[in-house]
Amino acid sequence: MMLTDNTVAERPPLIAEIIGPAGAGKTTLSRALSQRNKKIVVGVRLCRIRYIPFFVSNTLFFLPTFLRQYRNSRWFTWAETRSMMYLKAWHHVLGRQTLNNGMVTVLDHGPIFRLALLREFGPEITTGQLYERWWDSTLNQWAATLDMLIWLDAPDAILMERIHARNERHKVREKSEQEAYEFLARYRTSYEQIISMLATGGGPRVLRFDTDQESVSQIVDQVLVAFDPEHSEG
Secondary structure (H helix, E strand, O other): OOOOOOOOOOOOOEEEEEEOOOOOOHHHHHHHHHHHOOOEEEOOOOOHHHHHHHHHHHHHHHHHHHHHHOOOOOOOOHHHHHHHHHHHHHHHHHHOOOOOOOOEEEEEOOHHHHHHHHHHHOOHHHHOHHHHHHHHHHHHHHHOOOOEEEEEEOOHHHHHHHHHHOOOOOHHHHOOHHHHHHHHHHHHHHHHHHHHHHHHOOOOEEEEEEOOOOOHHHHHHHHHHHHOOOOOOO
16 A cells, blocks of 8 residues: 555555554544554544435334334444444445545544444344344445454553543443453453454454553554555655
8 A cells, every 4th residue: 555645556545443442542543643644534524414324224124123122122322323324324435435546544433343332232132133134244344345453452450541531431430440341351352253253254454552562653653564564654
């Protein structure tokens, strides 16, 4: 993947996602990458009106099953519904990208994060066959779309210290220490399972970093080389 301004041959855009538990430094890394190279774009811009078809289709798809099982399952929360819309809308937009001289799209709280969230913390309806087919189909779509996963992590004590130092709210802050560690462990387990599934079909390349052992600058250097071994500066 060429990241220099003097690129002659056009190449397909590279799509990467930064994953990891809360406090691992995902947003910090995504910002640092975009600051180091102007060809790196963080996130996918979506017009809100584009959400509507995906919201309607998801609702119509799952509502009959929910109505049959409503005594045993809650409906999707708005956050979960939004995640399901993003999974489809992002894929739709990224799938229409044309060759663009080495642009890189970096996703923070992207598709693997959303799939892990739904898998671990979704309503009981997510254990049904209909949802499993939807989840598997969505994972397969992203397996063919993502080029790279950048997995950040750190010891639980460090993650908790970072989370409590933030100004913004996070559900982990309201949990006991044991509950918080269990919450973080569930995300890690889900990520491991999803990456294992991705690997069976080739899947994206996975880079792992301990943000307690390596600085943001060191990680940025390595990620830029992974994006483009020959031209890591833009």
